[in-house]
Amino acid sequence: xxxxxxxxxxEIYRTIQGYKKLLILGCGxxxxxxxxxxxxxxxxxxxxxxxxxxxxxxxxxILEDTIxxxxxxxxxxxxxxxxxxxxxxxxxxCGVGVQYCSELFQGKRVIPALNTKFYGTNLDVGxxxxxxxxxxxxVLEKFGGICPIARCSKSLLNGPCGGSQDGKCEVDPEIDCxxxxxxDRMKELNMLDRLEENEPIKDWSTGRDGxxxxxxxxxxxx
Amino acid sequence: MxxxxxxxxxxxxxxxxxxxxxxxELQKGIxxxxxxxxxxxxxxxxxxxxxxxxxxxxxxxxxxxxxKYIRGSSRxxxxxxxxxxxxxxxxxxEQRVRMEFLSSVDSHKLAxxxxxxxxxxxxxxx
Amino acid sequence: xxxxxxxxxxxxxxxxxxFAVTAELGPPKSADIGVITKKADFLRGSVDAVNxxxxxxxxxxxxxxxxxxxxxxxxxxxxxxxxxxDRNRIAIQSDILGAYAMGLxxxxxxxxxxxxxxxxxxxxxxxxxxxxxxVQAMKTMRDDKVFxxxxxIKNSKKSEIVEPKIFIGAAANPFGDPFEFRVIRLAxxxxxxxxxxxxxxxxxxxxxxxxxxxxxxxxxxxxxxxxAGVTPLKSVGMAKYMRDSVAGLTVPDSYIQRLQKVADxxxxxxxxxxxxxCVEQIKHFMEIEGVAGVHIxxxxxxxxxxxxxxxxxxxxxxxxx
Numbered sequence: 150x151x152x153x154x155x156x157x158x159x160e161i162y163r164t165i166q167g168y169k170k171l172l173i174l175g176c177g178x179x180x181x182x183x184x185x186x187x188x189x190x191x192x193x194x195x196x197x198x199x200x201x202x203x204x205x206x207x208x209x210x211i212l213e214d215t216i217x218x219x220x221x222x223x224x225x226x227x228x229x230x231x232x233x234x235x236x237x238x239x240x241x242x243c244g245v246g247v248q249y250c251s252e253l254f255q256g257k258r259v260i261p262a263l264n265t266k267f268y269g270t271n272l273d274v275g276x277x278x279x280x281x282x283x284x285x286x287x288v289l290e291k292f293g294g295i296c297p298i299a300r301c302s303k304s305l306l307n308g309p310c311g312g313s314q315d316g317k318c319e320v321d322p323e324i325d326c327x328x329x330x331x332x333d334r335m336k337e338l339n340m341l342d343r344l345e346e347n348e349p350i351k352d353w354s355t356g357r358d359g360x361x362x363x364x365x366x367x368x369x370x371x
Numbered sequence: 372m373x374x375x376x377x378x379x380x381x382x383x384x385x386x387x388x389x390x391x392x393x394x395x396e397l398q399k400g401i402x403x404x405x406x407x408x409x410x411x412x413x414x415x416x417x418x419x420x421x422x423x424x425x426x427x428x429x430x431x432x433x434x435x436x437x438x439k440y441i442r443g444s445s446r447x448x449x450x451x452x453x454x455x456x457x458x459x460x461x462x463x464x465e466q467r468v469r470m471e472f473l474s475s476v477d478s479h480k481l482a483x484x485x486x487x488x489x490x491x492x493x494x495x496x497x
Numbered sequence: 498x499x500x501x502x503x504x505x506x507x508x509x510x511x512x513x514x515x516f517a518v519t520a521e522l523g524p525p526k527s528a529d530i531g532v533i534t535k536k537a538d539f540l541r542g543s544v545d546a547v548n549x550x551x552x553x554x555x556x557x558x559x560x561x562x563x564x565x566x567x568x569x570x571x572x573x574x575x576x577x578x579x580x581x582x583d584r585n586r587i588a589i590q591s592d593i594l595g596a597y598a599m600g601l602x603x604x605x606x607x608x609x610x611x612x613x614x615x616x617x618x619x620x621x622x623x624x625x626x627x628x629x630x631x632v633q634a635m636k637t638m639r640d641d642k643v644f645x646x647x648x649x650i651k652n653s654k655k656s657e658i659v660e661p662k663i664f665i666g667a668a669a670n671p672f673g674d675p676f677e678f679r680v681i682r683l684a685x686x687x688x689x690x691x692x693x694x695x696x697x698x699x700x701x702x703x704x705x706x707x708x709x710x711x712x713x714x715x716x717x718x719x720x721x722x723x724x725a726g727v728t729p730l731k732s733v734g735m736a737k738y739m740r741d742s743v744a745g746l747t748v749p750d751s752y753i754q755r756l757q758k759v760a761d762x763x764x765x766x767x768x769x770x771x772x773x774x775c776v777e778q779i780k781h782f783m784e785i786e787g788v789a790g791v792h793i794x795x796x797x798x799x800x801x802x803x804x805x806x807x808x809x810x811x812x813x814x815x816x817x818x
Contacts, residue, residue: 158460189415193457196418201461203422302611303582303622307629308682310608311670311697320611332675344678347685350586350630350645 150179150270151243152277153186153263161194162201164260165239168209172235173198173262174228174250175215176242183277186241186263188215194241194262219246225253232257268299285355285362291343293334298351300327306348374426375402376488381409383439385431387475397482400426400489408432409470410443417454417468426492427467431481434472444472464495502639502692503664505602506574507546509817510790511693511722516783517790518811519576519695519724520802521548524564526557533564536799537571543803544573545814546603548695548792551578555615562596569600576666577601580609585625586634586645593638594650597661605666605695606631628667629682629689635665636690667691669723671708672701672746680711687721694721695792698728700739700748702781709787718787725782726792729805730771733760772805779809 165171173191181187195213202209212231216224219242232238237258240247244265251259267279282299289296298304302320309328312319316329335341380386382405389403409432417428430451438444448470455465471484501508510517520540525532540547549568551561565575577596579589608628612620634645642650642660651658667686671679699705712718730736733756740748752774759770782788795802806812
């Protein structure tokens with residue numbers, strides 16, 4: 150899923166000043182799962198802002214709502230009126246949702262409450278870890294299902310650098326060395342000889358380096 | 372003090388201790404709410420309590436290593452800590468929210484915590 | 498003697514069967530040419546070539562190619578270093594052409610320390626290629642005479658092909674993890690086209706011998722010239738620091754004890770003992786089958802290199818002109 154974390158409160162508080170009627174809009178999908186922008190988090194954020202406004206004598210009406218997702222048009226139908234009425238929307242969706250809300254409601258100020266982080270997995274309660282870099286040309290088959298592009302700090306494709314120690318990355322001891330993981334996995338799979346082949350230089354144009362992406366399924370368009 | 376402190380008590384420990392709080396001084400300005408476990412406390416609930424005008428929120432439950440539901444107290448501890456951080460970031464005195472760990476016979480300890488909190492809030496809420 | 502690929506001094510020294518000697522020179526963190534000429538004065542005549550580092554530890558320094566050219570004018574043969582951290586394939590191929598055009602014939606490919614270690618940790622990470630792909634790129638340009646995209650290396654349709662004839666180097670770390678993979682990684686660099694290899698600095702001679710055995714088993718020592726890396730220990734503190742803080746590096750207790758013993762008597766004599774250890778190591782390397790040279794990394798201690806090389810019995814350096 151897409152993971153995100155909430156921006157520091159003072160940053161959010163600063164960006165919503167001056168609006169009389171604020172709608173805090175949550176998202177029920179990825180950001181709910183990573184506990185950053187779902188209904189519960191919207192509630193906490195709304196209460197905190199109200200308490201702060203009370204203390205600072207700021208007059209602001211705060212509405213709260215949460216829709217299934219902010220990256221699909223149809224889910225905005227239920228909150229269309231609320232959005233129109235509000236002076237501004239504080240969206241707790243990921244960067245995609247914030248932008249889409251802005252696109253669908255031309256002229257409406259939409260402010261992000263989150264910092265979108267990465268495509269990752271939920272390892273354990275309260276712990277998420279990056280797994281995919283969206284390179285557009287998946288090479289997982291070659292590396293035993295472990296991505297060197299996303300999980301190696303240098304995106305190396307031919308083995309570890311000299312900074313791999315005790316299975317950890319030189320950049321941060323919390324980061325597993327992707328190449329240690331790949332080596333161990335390929336050994337388990339009896340495929341170590343595959344790692345002796347030299348992986349050629351990558352075509353990065355299939356991802357973000359080739360420009361903002363777009364997918365069109367001709368067989369599905371109406 | 373007109374405003375009250377909301378005293379959220381775990382029914383297995385603090386609620387029993389609170390029953391022994393005698394004296395008008397202690398009973399004044401306190402509203403007791405019973406919980407099955409402090410693990411039931413959510414950040415949302417604490418903030419909503421403050422929004423409704425309560426001076427403070429005191430969450431009282433079993434000690435961390437003696438919670439009837441094993442992890443309830445420790446979950447509550449983390450949530451109260453997080454709430455205090457949020458309040459601080461919003462410029463609101465974090466002393467308005469606190470947690471106490473005690474057993475059912477610790478009325479004295481509970482009374483002490485209430486007294487302390489009332490004093491702190493007087494300075495802070497004036 | 499095989500045909501020379503680049504005709505650099507270093508290549509000729511190897512080709513003639515001599516035990517090669519290289520050292521390292523860190524360019525200035527400013528535009529001060531004096532830093533280079535001063536270090537060149539110490540190293541000239543004692544070594545066959547000198548590595549010019551490329552923004553080592555991600556700290557901004559004068560570029561390796563510029564500093565290399567200045568070092569060449571000061572009488573040294575440089576080994577230019579190119580890391581993959583800061584430049585994409587366009588910049589790297591461009592730099593290779595430029596380096597060769599200026600007479601710089603040895604180029605060493607490195608992954609490069611991550612920017613988190615340096616003084617500009619908020620920068621964008623490049624790593625368009627890794628060090629093995631960089632070695633491959635240099636070989637492609639030199640031997641296939643084409644750029645990575647396949648275009649011939651000539652200025653226009655009617656022009657001559659003028660390809661960079663580089664002597665290609667790569668690094669090896671006999672001690673990094675996973676240990677079993679280290680020789681495979683060396684084999685990949687050889688397959689990619691490396692002509693010479695320099696290792697990270699060695700203190701654990703036993704472990705190095707184990708690695709060399711694996712290297713010889715695969716016949717890699719015959720395909721590539723391996724230079725053992727060494728860094729003289731200046732003090733007990735330095736020895737302990739290397740042991741405790743540098744990833745993958747072990748310093749045997751015997752060395753630390755030796756230095757400590759000397760330090761207990763006379764602190765000023767420790768450096769000399771460190772040099773003695775270094776000289777012993779070099780002599781030991783000369784005995785190991787498959788080790789074709791030594792790479793002395795005496796950072797900020799360049800003025801002691803001549804002494805080390807002399808005591809190891811490696812002076813004068815061969816004249817390949």
